[in-house]
Amino acid sequence: MGFNCGIIGLPNVGKSTIFNALTGLDAQMANYPFCTIKANQGIVPVPDERLSKIAEILKKSHPIPTKIEFIDVAGLVKGASKGEGRGNQFLDDIRKTDALIHCVRCFDSGNVAHVNSKIDPVSDVEIINTELCLADISILERAREKIAKLAASGDKDAKIKVEIINKFLSHLDEGKLLNILEFSEKQKLIINEYGLITAKPVLYLANVDESDTNNEYVKSLTNYSKESGSEFLILAGKLEEEISELPMEERQEYLQELGIKESGLIRLIHSAYKLLDFITYYTAATDLQAWTIKTGTAAPQAAGKIHTDFERGFIRAEVFSYDDLIESGSEHIVKEKGHLRSEGKDYIIKEGDIVKFLFNV
Numbered sequence: 001m002g003f004n005c006g007i008i009g010l011p012n013v014g015k016s017t018i019f020n021a022l023t024g025l026d027a028q029m030a031n032y033p034f035c036t037i038k039a040n041q042g043i044v045p046v047p048d049e050r051l052s053k054i055a056e057i058l059k060k061s062h063p064i065p066t067k068i069e070f071i072d073v074a075g076l077v078k079g080a081s082k083g084e085g086r087g088n089q090f091l092d093d094i095r096k097t098d099a100l101i102h103c104v105r106c107f108d109s110g111n112v113a114h115v116n117s118k119i120d121p122v123s124d125v126e127i128i129n130t131e132l133c134l135a136d137i138s139i140l141e142r143a144r145e146k147i148a149k150l151a152a153s154g155d156k157d158a159k160i161k162v163e164i165i166n167k168f169l170s171h172l173d174e175g176k177l178l179n180i181l182e183f184s185e186k187q188k189l190i191i192n193e194y195g196l197i198t199a200k201p202v203l204y205l206a207n208v209d210e211s212d213t214n215n216e217y218v219k220s221l222t223n224y225s226k227e228s229g230s231e232f233l234i235l236a237g238k239l240e241e242e243i244s245e246l247p248m249e250e251r252q253e254y255l256q257e258l259g260i261k262e263s264g265l266i267r268l269i270h271s272a273y274k275l276l277d278f279i280t281y282y283t284a285a286t287d288l289q290a291w292t293i294k295t296g297t298a299a300p301q302a303a304g305k306i307h308t309d310f311e312r313g314f315i316r317a318e319v320f321s322y323d324d325l326i327e328s329g330s331e332h333i334v335k336e337k338g339h340l341r342s343e344g345k346d347y348i349i350k351e352g353d354i355v356k357f358l359f360n361v
């Protein structure tokens with residue numbers, strides 16, 4: 001598995017429409033709120049031009065792309081953290097995700113109801129963010145209650161934990177998401193333990209009509225995203241959904257007719273990669289396969305993504321880069337030119353590396 005993104009937002013803003021566009025699956029859509037009741041999950045291969053070029057040179061058939069999973073959850077409303085709407089279930093669905101795509105309605109349409117009867121992207125976003133903060137506050141307060149006695153008795157670990165929880169709580173009490181903080185390793189453990197939602201990176205996605213992509217709604221959401229240091233993307237959800245229903249051969253043609261260079265899916269995936277600080281590397285010892293890892297991952301841990309034995313018994317990695325392969329035109333010439341490197345356990349895997357792990361268990 002690569003990574004997963006939860007699509008969140010108010011009811012009826014187009015989350016399922018975008019999910020469908022992305023996954024080509026048919027999550028139920030409708031023009032009334034709370035259409036989605038159970039979370040839809042869809043796994044999408046990450047489009048990657050390099051993969052087919054490597055396959056051609058290394059003569060590998062059926063290369064395996066890395067994958068991204070999208071989770072389309074029920075719309076969130078004010079009071080969700082207290083169980084309003086489908087709130088609690090919704091919140092559980094997103095605790096396990098790596099990142100959030102916060103879908104915001106930036107289209108006018110008399111046919112589609114808005115839960116607060118007025119479209120106001122910044123206030124819409126703040127309703128959701130407030131609920132996410134409240135949800136994290138409630139989890140952290142309960143956690144603190146549980147370990148307070150232990151901490152008071154002098155237990156060192158419990159004391160550190162309470163300190164971190166207090167720091168998080170005072171930040172959340174000001175209505176700020178945790179994701180603007182830099183986390184220590186200890187803090188990261190706590191974030192994982194409690195599935196803190198506001199610590200996840202967020203991408204704000206303006207859902208627009210293709211005929212009206214730069215309206216006032218989009219402008220105000222752009223400013224908001226900039227100020228909060230978040231990723232931002234404009235996507236014509238309904239159009240993308242229509243395109244995704246076309247046969248594969250016709251899609252590119254239709255995009256060209258509309259003057260669109262790249263499908264929304266590709267832009268969204270690239271933004272999600274940036275958001276999560278991910279890179280792609282490849283293995284080709286047997287099948288050619290693409291893998292997703294965090295920037296800064298060392299070779300043994302990258303190997304561990306494939307199999308725990310690879311990490312446990314890691315000896316070294318034989319590495320050459322995608323650029324060297326393209327320039328040389330064959331693996332043989334890569335070696336002749338001395339581009340094949342032997343790297344040890346401290347080697348940090350780079351974007352586009354083609355790697356063979358040697359291990360012994």
Ligand SMILES: Nc1nc2c(ncn2[C@@H]2O[C@H](COP(=O)(O)OP(=O)(O)OP(=O)(O)O)[C@@H](O)[C@H]2O)c(=O)[nH]1
Pocket residue numbers: 009010011012013014015016017018028029030031032033034035036037073074075076107108109112207208209236237238239
């Ligand atoms: N005009 C217009 N309508 C859209 C757009 N995106 C979605 N819609 C319509 O808005 C309605 C709601 O879309 P959904 O995708 O079901 O919304 P949702 O956010 O999943 O809603 P819930 O699951 O109820 O929270 C549907 O009728 C869509 O066709 C858009 O970009 N433009």
Ligand SMILES: [Mg+2]
Pocket residue numbers: 015016017028035036072073074075
């Ligand atoms: Mg929906």
